[in-house]
Amino acid sequence: MIQFNGIHKSYQTGNNSLHVLKGIDLKVTSGEMVAVMGSSGSGKSTLLNIIGLLDVHDSGDYYLDGKLVKDLNETKAAQLRNKHLGFVFQSFNLISFKNAVENVALPLYYQGVPRRKRNKIAMEYLEKVGLTPWADHLPNELSGGQKQRLAIARALIGNPKVILADEPTGALDSVTSQEVMELFAQINKSGITIIIVTHENDIAHQTQRIIRLHDGKIEKDHKNGHYFHHSEDEKTV
């Protein structure tokens, strides 16, 4: 599903160059649920953003669903994101003036689905994450856990192959974190690949595989013994 061969990424700030990813080799197969761990500033978000086509890498090859990602213009990248990827952020990133249904339905707007139809589909997804009663509420009327479930519904509605979540439980208490992780597990069971960035061990341990970043390189990449796996794909580099 996702393959990195020697990916490098640096940030330019003024005259300084910060080398964040120093040659990442990585393969994530379809249907996997992976956690990316590492200390703060180790490049986890950078890695996820490159996978998500929200940012571009400097060198190396990136294959998304078997196709080389290279010299994408913004329009092409937007279409790929819309078709293949769903995002969940630590800070939810909901549109504040749109209610729950409208927020969930937005990816379908960019797929050209007519309003009536996309709102109907959005209601189905709200039901999946248990938010039907809050359909016409604005984001600021929802709790943190509800917001994140809303964001997950939005990430799912476009029928993505991969869900990318950057510290999805970072702003939640342990009980709601658990709810969110259960939701991810369910989604993963339906065959969707999930990559979760986290620095919490008990979150990471609810996935099949943990990748540890350190100093811009993959320090460790191992199967998670505790996880009950439902698929028998190869899971190593």
Place this chain on the structure above:
Amino acid sequence: MFDIDKWQEIFNTIEKNKLRTFLTGFSVAWGIFMLIILQGSGIGLQKGVENQFSSSATNAIWIWNGQTSKPYKGNKPGRLITMKNDDYDFLKTHVNGLDQISGRYHVWSNVLAYKKQSGSYAIRGVHPDYQEVEKLTLLNGRFLNENDQRYKRKNVLISKLVGDALFKTEDPLGKYIKINGIPFKVIGVFVDDDGRDDNMQLVYISIATAQTVFGGERNIHGMVVTVGDANEKEAKKIEDDIKTKMANLHRYDPEDENAMFFWNSVEEFTKFQKLFASIRLFIWVIGIGTIIAGVVGVSNIMMIVVKDRTKEIGIRKALGATPGSIISLILQEAVLITAFAGYFGLVVGVGLLELVSDYIQTPFFREPEVDVSIALGATLLLIIAGALAGFIPARRAAAIKPIEALRDE
């Protein structure tokens, strides 16, 4: 191009961001409103004064009798100067560049009567050319002609006001009215349209008749000549020519300002035209200033709006919005708001002018109206400005990487 879903998305955004919409709309509506009011008032003022001039020829030189104030060749000051029919003949034959010419003989107030109706009106004796000079409009009948003058016919041209007062519903043409007990036949009815009543409180008869009936001998109270399409300079030259010749004829000091009076309407009209050119220019400057202020206002607000929406743009991009769709979303919103607000300002401005023109009816300010093409042009300009003002930051926002737009600040 027309995409119902996109418009719904835009209406949705507008509806939920009322303050922002109001601010953008207000600066546009205000600009257009001010432009309309300025334009309308300027036109009203101009029309008022033009109307004052339209009541008589703008190419005339008026001459009145006076009294000398300087001694000249043995004559003491204080001598009355009175024009005679000879002066009329003299001007006609000795001055070049004259088009029409007429004397005026006034009888200030006299009783006019028809059957049981009567009223007191002024009587003016004039030459046939006078109709052109005073720009009288004939409602029916004819003006005084050469035969009326030559045979001193007792024919009279009455104003509509006099006709209505004496004849009520009867047709005055061909009927006889008594002036000072003497019957005069009504040959025509006129209006003199400058919004003032006193130019209608009178009747015209031929000057020869007036001199005979009212004991004027060969005296003339005033004279008026027109100078064709002479410009200000040429008219001044003709005026000076008449002045010199009159001073010579009546033997007074050519420098004496009081011996006879002159009023050159070409000069006055040119002055007013210049005044109006500068008023127009002033209105344009203010108008353009208003529009520029509107453009700057719209630009500023669009800039803020786009900055405000950077994060939203980032989210939309992460969800699959292309740069093109982002730009068109912001632009169409800007265009919609400016167009609507511009139209609103236009309607309110025109409405106010209509209202005001019903209340203000002085001869100097009439029929304020708006050049709709200017108002529409200005609205269009503001729409383009709004679009442009939105386009530059929208394009920048659409071009930045989604991750930059999404970053928390």
